[in-house]
């Protein structure tokens with residue numbers, strides 16, 4: 508659900524061209540909660556995302572730019588307090604950065620299109636990848652499978 512009442516001209520579920528904006532430009536077009544996580548590398552309170560236990564079939568998109576990130580088939584209950592996936596939708600949908608903040612050596616995940624901070628990836632996930640993508644629900648937009656198909660068909664016509 509995109510609760511964005513500000514105008515976001517870069518948001519698109521179909522345009523895969525890279526988005527590069529200055530920080531003040533992001534601040535203008537993103538709601539405060541998304542800006543805080545996506546651009547300031549914030550972290551939402553564990554257990555606060557409605558997506559954490561969502562089981563609906565569909566696709567998760569970057570809430571900052573609309574880039575497709577994960578499909579519900581790769582989502583699992585990790586118990587960590589954040590929506591968790593074991594695999595991104597494609598190799599290029601996510602960018603990986605070493606993160607040494609807070610005295611921990613972690614791998615940060617960013618949106619492959621707009622470099623929004625999403626969360627981190629850990630190597631204690633389930634098969635087949637053994638990875639756990641621990642993602643802030645605030646920076647995710649979810650579209651149910653049927654709704655996404657309908658949008659796709661409408662776009663094509």
Ligand SMILES: [Zn+2]
Nearest residue numbers: 569572618621
């Ligand atoms: Zn993005």
